[in-house]
Amino acid sequence: MAQRIVIDPVTRIEGHAKITIYLNDDGQVTDAKFHVTEFRGFERFCEGRPLYEMPGITARVCGICPVSHLLASAKAADQILAVSIPPAAERLRRLMNLGQILQSHALSFFHLSSPDFILGFDSDPAARNIFGLVAAEPELARAGIRLRQFGQEIIAHLGGQKIHPAWAVPGGVRSPLSKGSHAQIRGRIPEARATILDTLSRFKRMLPSFEKEAHIFGNFPSLFMGLVGHDGAWEHYDGHLRFVDSAGNTIADRLEARRYREFIGEAVESHSYLKSPFYRPLGYPDGMYRVGPLARLNVCSHIGTPLADQELREFRDRANGTATSSFRYHHARLVEILAAIEKIERLLDDPELSSERLRADAGINQLEAVGVGEAPRGTLFHHYQVDEYGLIRKVNLIIATGQNNLAMNRTVAQIARHYVRGPEIPEGMLNRVEAGIRAYDPCLSCSTHAAGAMPLQVSLVAADGTVLDEVWRS
């Protein structure tokens, strides 16, 4: 009799989900599914709203990465107005996005994932949290809290508030960076840089003890997609899309976001509200690709700042080229934090940043546009169609976590095959399945445009549908 394991809810991720693991008659894992069980329907209720409201509305998709939605939405709106935004506005948007990447990655690494690394995957789950981290490594924990605070403050300095700043608007941004804010951000850079360099050093020393996890946490060939600059450099705001394979071959390059339907398909599965985008030329599900920090480091030729480029070379050396294990998302996040800090410092030196020309005005000049940017978790698309009055007729959002859906499912199956032997869920397996999902830092509020806190449920299910074992963690 084949069997099924259910993990419900999954903890220390953003949102609510459960995992089902299917066993055959011999007790071997045959498949695994990561279910996202929330639904909100942003794409539908935006219909009929004025274009000018869209950045503010879509920022409410998420309390973690509102800036990513704000910017992708504003970029789509820029195109509908058919304007080039002032250079200062572009730089200020970049600054805010870097603050967003920094704060989100810091939250993921220090608050959500580092307890696994510092305390161990098999340590007491009750202590495997930020408090356990403080007890074990108080300086690291405090530095991590302050690093995230730094990213949040950059957003607040620009947007007036840390969460849901309605600051980027069609045609530019509402307000400049004040001299006082400029000085405060600059003043915190040395501490932030020291924190991330120390954390990178610690993490790299720990890596040899996680070779097993690196081998089984989503270690498989796939495509990777991300934005790159015109010279192939790491990019987070503009540029073009590139796909590479696991051998590092560029299989598609200089792709324009506005033509995304030619190369990205969106599959829907009955077991989840999370869509499953795929690389259309390879079909579904063979067109699985990954996005986010790991993908961005795999698709770019270089980062363009000295310390981050040095870390990128080491990252690639450790992975023997293209990094195929999703465990390496954690390392990639740290490299990207360093890149963000260096790029923030450069932007602060840019005299254009203080220009008072911040917004281009125009009416509705195009009826369709696609805004794209790199959210902390990966590439984010906002596709709008409007009528001649600028009222929204259709919205399609393609979210980073959704683009990692196929890879997350495969990761869960890979980990389960390694640990599950029979009809019960061993504690070590539960921890590692959770950690395997957490490596992607999924944001389910964004990916289903859904609300809720994220606990974990795992179910073990026989072939006849009988639930053999279930574990809940609230």
Add this chain to the structure above:
Amino acid sequence: MCPGTILVIGYGNDLRGDDAAGQRAAAQVEAWGLPGVEVRALPQLAPELAEPLAAADRAIFLDAHPVSRGHDVRVQRLHPGTPTTRLAHTSSPQGLLALAQTAFGRAPEAWWITIPATDFSFGAPLSPHAERGVADALATVRRLLAPPAPAADATPARPGCAATKAAACPEQDAS
């Protein structure tokens, strides 16, 4: 934040009717412009608040609380939660106090003022019930902001730190 400061944190979703009550009350406290009182109006409690909390002498949290009609504003003395309290991008007041205590060595005396809320509709204004609750909550905040009676062994104010001046109550100012 200087030692001696009182941190007032009002939180909730300002697009969801009465859920905005905490932020609304906090904005009013900020308008009082009291020395030594730092005010934050936020959509949610985030872990980075732990550091300013640890530096404050006292903290007041203002939040909406769903109730049926007829309930009043409630004031609850808060203590740090257990260190197993789950913290990610959002938290509870007790969780934040626990993080302040654990990570930064101290947690302030803290109170939680909950404002009765009955209508969480999208885009709705505060209900009359919540409006009255905000007014009652502000009266409670005034009472809590009143300087404590000086103790015989009171620590002298730190030179050069304006925030060590005890916060003045607007009602007292007026008298």
